[in-house]
Amino acid sequence: MDYYNEELGLKVPEHVAIIMDGNGRWAKAHHVPRNMGHSAGSKVVEQICEDAYNIGIKYLTVYAFSTENWKRSAEEVGALMLLLRNYLKDCIKRANSNNMRVIVIGDKSGLSEDIVETINRLEDVTRDNTGLTFIIALNYGGRDEMVRAVKQICEGVQNGTIKASAIDEQMISDSLDTRGIPDPDLLIRTSGEQRLSNFLPWQLAYTEFYFPEVLWPDFNKEELIKAVEKYNARERRFGGRKEE
């Protein structure tokens, strides 16, 4: 359910998902190594979590690393993993002081052991926090998520705990990494690219999309509010039609 922010005079989407793109182009424009673009980008994430919650967003999902990002050079993947490792550790402290609940989605089995341990600890210690629910998509791919969900359901059918005829949309939703989380209302992809790159294909079925030109390291509260303004101008029909 949208929340009405009186001060802004805007309805605020309950769940915002962001494809944080453009770190590399930002680094290039500033004549610095790509890795500096990624570290600048990771600082923006911290601030946006606070801004999002302060304007009334309840769920924020960010795409941090895709199942396809392993195709990048060993150097870049290594730098991203180091950054993520430090980010997640730091997040443990920050999340509790901000009353933030953190959930990580994606295939954890593809991540190194110490990162998985940090994720488990992070999810564990923030489980009962009641502020922003912050969802980090890490080694996440929508198709991979669906494959894992289908396997899980098929195992249930095989061992007799699930009847094939009982499979419905709700069961599939409940078998995805995002189980229990409402679908995003608004998707933002920065840097002007207009594609999903395997991000939440099931969950974004009825989401409003917004593609600002700004590169992720330059994203800020004003840009977030601009996105919410764009959302306010949309008419969501969900297949129905507005009565005249």
Ligand code: IPE
């Ligand atoms: C997004 O920035 C961050 C990740 C994919 C991890 P990019 O690294 O994709 O930046 P561009 O698209 O090259 O500018």
Ligand code: IPE
């Ligand atoms: C999507 O961005 C993944 C993340 C932002 C983590 P990419 O930059 O990897 O996507 P493509 O390659 O341009 O589709």
Ligand code: MG
């Ligand atoms: Mg990119």
